[in-house]
Amino acid sequence: MKDRRMFVFELVRGAAAIAVALAVGTIFIFLSSDEPLNALRYLLIGPLVSMKGGLASFNTQGFYTILAAMIPTIFTGLAVCVMFSSNQFNLAGEGIVMAGGFVAALAGIYIHMNTGWHAVICVLIAAALGGAIMLIPALLKVKLGASEMVTSLMLNYVCMYVVLHFLNYNFADRSKGSTQTYAFADTAKIGALVPGGSKLTWGFVAALVFVVIIGLLMYRTRWGYAIRMIGINQAFSKYSGMKVGGTIVLAQVIGGVLSGIGGGVEVLGRYSTFLWKELPGYGWTGITIAILAKNNPLLVPLAAFFIAYLNKGCQLMATYCDVPSEMIDIIQAAIFLFFAAEQFLSGYRQKIVVKNTRADLAKAAASVEGGAE
Amino acid sequence: MEQNDLVVQMKGITKVYPNGIAANQSVDFSVRQGEIHALMGENGAGKSTLMKMLFGLEQPTEGEIVVNGEKVSLSSPTVAIAHGIGMVHQHFMLVPSLTVAENIVLGMVPKKSGMFIDFKKAIELTKEYSERFNLAVNPDAKVVDIPVGMKQKVEILKALIRGAKILILDEPTAVLTTQETTELFRELIHLKEQGYTIIFISHKLNEIKQITDRLTIMRGGKCMGVYETASITEQEISRLMVGRDVILDVQKDEAQPTDVVLKVRDLHYTNEWNKKMLDGVSFDVRKGEILGIAGVEGNGQRELVDMLFDLSEPDAGTATVNGKDVINASQARIRAMGVSLVPEDRMTYGIAEAATIEENLISDRFEEKRFNNGPLFNMKAIHAESDRLIADYTVLCKSRKQKVKMLSGGNIQKVVVAREFSSDPTLIIADQPTRGIDVGATEFIRKKLVDLSRAGTAVLLVSADLNEVMELSDSLIVLYGGKIAAYFEDTSELDDVVMGEYMLGLKRQSDEEIGRVCHER
Numbered sequence: 001m002k003d004r005r006m007f008v009f010e011l012v013r014g015a016a017a018i019a020v021a022l023a024v025g026t027i028f029i030f031l032s033s034d035e036p037l038n039a040l041r042y043l044l045i046g047p048l049v050s051m052k053g054g055l056a057s058f059n060t061q062g063f064y065t066i067l068a069a070m071i072p073t074i075f076t077g078l079a080v081c082v083m084f085s086s087n088q089f090n091l092a093g094e095g096i097v098m099a100g101g102f103v104a105a106l107a108g109i110y111i112h113m114n115t116g117w118h119a120v121i122c123v124l125i126a127a128a129l130g131g132a133i134m135l136i137p138a139l140l141k142v143k144l145g146a147s148e149m150v151t152s153l154m155l156n157y158v159c160m161y162v163v164l165h166f167l168n169y170n171f172a173d174r175s176k177g178s179t180q181t182y183a184f185a186d187t188a189k190i191g192a193l194v195p196g197g198s199k200l201t202w203g204f205v206a207a208l209v210f211v212v213i214i215g216l217l218m219y220r221t222r223w224g225y226a227i228r229m230i231g232i233n234q235a236f237s238k239y240s241g242m243k244v245g246g247t248i249v250l251a252q253v254i255g256g257v258l259s260g261i262g263g264g265v266e267v268l269g270r271y272s273t274f275l276w277k278e279l280p281g282y283g284w285t286g287i288t289i290a291i292l293a294k295n296n297p298l299l300v301p302l303a304a305f306f307i308a309y310l311n312k313g314c315q316l317m318a319t320y321c322d323v324p325s326e327m328i329d330i331i332q333a334a335i336f337l338f339f340a341a342e343q344f345l346s347g348y349r350q351k352i353v354v355k356n357t358r359a360d361l362a363k364a365a366a367s368v369e370g371g372a373e
Numbered sequence: 374m375e376q377n378d379l380v381v382q383m384k385g386i387t388k389v390y391p392n393g394i395a396a397n398q399s400v401d402f403s404v405r406q407g408e409i410h411a412l413m414g415e416n417g418a419g420k421s422t423l424m425k426m427l428f429g430l431e432q433p434t435e436g437e438i439v440v441n442g443e444k445v446s447l448s449s450p451t452v453a454i455a456h457g458i459g460m461v462h463q464h465f466m467l468v469p470s471l472t473v474a475e476n477i478v479l480g481m482v483p484k485k486s487g488m489f490i491d492f493k494k495a496i497e498l499t500k501e502y503s504e505r506f507n508l509a510v511n512p513d514a515k516v517v518d519i520p521v522g523m524k525q526k527v528e529i530l531k532a533l534i535r536g537a538k539i540l541i542l543d544e545p546t547a548v549l550t551t552q553e554t555t556e557l558f559r560e561l562i563h564l565k566e567q568g569y570t571i572i573f574i575s576h577k578l579n580e581i582k583q584i585t586d587r588l589t590i591m592r593g594g595k596c597m598g599v600y601e602t603a604s605i606t607e608q609e610i611s612r613l614m615v616g617r618d619v620i621l622d623v624q625k626d627e628a629q630p631t632d633v634v635l636k637v638r639d640l641h642y643t644n645e646w647n648k649k650m651l652d653g654v655s656f657d658v659r660k661g662e663i664l665g666i667a668g669v670e671g672n673g674q675r676e677l678v679d680m681l682f683d684l685s686e687p688d689a690g691t692a693t694v695n696g697k698d699v700i701n702a703s704q705a706r707i708r709a710m711g712v713s714l715v716p717e718d719r720m721t722y723g724i725a726e727a728a729t730i731e732e733n734l735i736s737d738r739f740e741e742k743r744f745n746n747g748p749l750f751n752m753k754a755i756h757a758e759s760d761r762l763i764a765d766y767t768v769l770c771k772s773r774k775q776k777v778k779m780l781s782g783g784n785i786q787k788v789v790v791a792r793e794f795s796s797d798p799t800l801i802i803a804d805q806p807t808r809g810i811d812v813g814a815t816e817f818i819r820k821k822l823v824d825l826s827r828a829g830t831a832v833l834l835v836s837a838d839l840n841e842v843m844e845l846s847d848s849l850i851v852l853y854g855g856k857i858a859a860y861f862e863d864t865s866e867l868d869d870v871v872m873g874e875y876m877l878g879l880k881r882q883s884d885e886e887i888g889r890v891c892h893e894r
Binding site for chain 1: 434709732
């Protein structure tokens with residue numbers, strides 16, 4: 001009873017945060033658009049409902065597009081969940097997505113294999129590189145006490161410029177008009193899950209498999225347990241005899257591996273050459289997703305879906321109406337604010353607590369009287 | 374003669390904390406002008422909560438507060454101080470690196486030409502108040518260097534200088550020796566004579582009888598009544614406080630100590646303020662005995678325990694458990710040697726608040742084979758283990774999945790103790806194992822400690838509760854100024870006056886007498 005009330009409260013709180021954020025977004029839409037109602041329609045239902053001649057129908061292609069957009073962000077969301085669970089605010093996922101995508105592409109171009117395993121091997125190379133890169137901020141933190149937030153943030157740009165350097169000077173296909181690599185082999189491409197040219201690939205299935213794997217890791221293994229306990233109370237974990245330094249490194253390496261996979265899967269699934277010239281943004285989105293999911297891996301797909309839906313809606317709004325696409329950032333920031341604000345609706349929470357406690361006390365008093373009689 | 378006007382009235386106060394604990398339920402509390410009023414109750418009865426609301430640190434969920442006939446809303450300590458209410462906390466709120474005078478004027482610093490701190494004025498002010506209220510302090514001394522008794526006087530002066538007419542003292546004698554307590558009481562009576570009102574929180578019966586006029590007793594968050602101190606006996610008070618007669622002495626057979634388990638030799642440690650906290654401490658703890666460490670807090674007990682559990686490194690000295698070095702070993706290694714620690718700061722070291730009871734119970738053993746199936750946890754075994762521990766240690770909870778922070782202090786400590794005592798330890802270090810927890814849990818933990826020691830575990834008990842350390846220990850050492858001041862092989866004929874003299878540094882045994890605590894060369 002009591003737990004259910006608190007659970008309902010958390011749901012109400014989340015819904016209220018989203019509602020307030022959308023309200024804030026609506027205000028901006030009304031301020032910036034001449035056709036605000038039309039814009040709102042695109043934002044809220046556009047991604048899944050297509051209008052033809054006044055008839056609304058479910059937009060299957062739109063649905064696939066949203067699912068496809070979730071692929072890299074599920075991986076980065078999981079990565080951030082693991083790292084934040086250990087209380088390590090590592091932000092290097094962004095750079096690693098790019099680096100991972102790049103090496104996966106190179107492996108797809110320069111390794112020749114005649115088997116379906118080619119793509120898997122490319123992604124594994126990306127994963128290994130991601131883990132290796134994460135050793136830098138992790139070891140700096142554990143051995144020298146350098147703030148992982150600072151080092152990992154800087155590392156993003158190191159990753160980006162190193163990738164751009166090699167792309168420009170060593171691996172660019174000079175016959176193309178823009179800077180990009182040669183096309184990777186067909187064997188390295190990740191196959192589509194549904195016919196019809198959408199970007200929804202087997203990567204989506206892999207992402208869901210990893211949701212389960214990371215869920216198990218965090219809640220059903222000794223490593224995940226240690227990661228979470230260290231995140232909750234490091235002094236307690238050390239006193240209990242856990243290997244705090246090693247576990248902190250492990251959490252970040254896992255984060256790096258997941259980010260690397262995300263980059264590799266995205267590049268091999270969506271494109272035929274590597275052509276990113278700036279950070280793709282999936283790492284940042286992963287942070288939003290992890291916060292929405294409260295670091296719970298099993299909630300990551302939900303949060304990723306929500307963000308993908310919102311992104312798509314804003315894109316449609318910007319394409320078909322006179323609302324700038326930056327709107328997405330405003331709405332995301334507002335959601336963030338209310339989700340992260342611990343005190344949001346705390347008065348309401350306190351009322352529930354008082355009510356619960358009253359009920360408990362009354363029950364206790366009743367049982368005492370009952371016993372006395 | 375007696376003035377009947379009430380300076381403080383708290384009516385129908387209810388307080389529910391965000392964790393759902395109803396610390397106060399419809400409590401009525403009032404204090405007369407110029408009296409010393411005791412607020413009594415066991416730990417967790419809700420005394421501190423009530424006083425925190427009177428001092429503006431917490432807001433009541435329900436009820437009203439009337440000060441000097443005026444209904445007030447005490448939204449912060451600043452407001453409370455403006456209404457003439459001052460509080461001296463159990464744990465002093467002083468800046469150790471500043472002088473006494475600087476601490477006293479903190480936040481109301483006298484200025485020279487509107488810009489610079491007038492240190493001279495601060496010292497004069499301190500001296501003036503110190504003389505007026507007969508509270509002797511040394512204005513130039515750094516707070517880190519002064520004894521606990523003087524720190525308390527500094528706290529009282531701080532409140533008085535800010536215009537407090539009503540003083541709340543939260544367990545002021547808890548950290549004092551017998552002699553310092555006597556001195557404090559003289560000063561409090563002096564304040565009372567000058568018209569000040571004092572609210573005195575305590576659960577020590579003899580002290581209450583000694584200096585208070587009236588008393589209010591609380592139990593389980595409720596008010597159990599208000600009495601004239603002269604018209605109620607200690608036995609009656611005790612019954613009202615705990616609802617039954619307290620059994621203070623612990624039943625135990627005589628110890629049969631055998632081999633030395635913990636061997637500490639010549640430990641030295643100097644802290645970050647360059648104060649020597651441990652100065653050549655040597656002792657042994659044997660299998661089957663409880664060795665107590667008594668002493669006023671801050672005389673090296675915490676540092677000693679930290680050394681033994683690798684929470685800090687000594688400057689010199691050795692410590693071994695069954696011949697194995699513990700100074701340079703990690704906590705994992707120390708635990709593997711069979712050492713358990715009930716830490717003093719249970720909220721920092723003992724538990725992970727936001728984790729479940731189950732997760733807290735397995736933190737030292739989750740890597741053991743019996744709890745793992747290959748890479749995955751064996752959840753069945755883990756559930757069985759936690760259910761067993763919850764039952765064995767009578768942890769009051771809804772289920773093993775409940776968050777530890779939802780439990781009461783006594784049950785949180787039971788979670789810590791359940792984990793530490795159940796790992797089949799060869800040595801248990803129990804640091805303030807019953808501080809701040811209810812009588813039931815206290816009795817339970819004490820009994821477990823005795824049982825374990827009689828079953829062959831070596832126990833090192835560190836406690837600032839004189840009663841506890843004297844009742845529970847088989848033998849006892851007193852720490853004073855980082856040195857062992859006394860060793861008593863048999864605790865049965867000790868009395869607290871003698872102990873007080875050693876704890877205060879008035880007396881010290883000869884090196885030869887102290888050396889007897891090292892049973893092995």
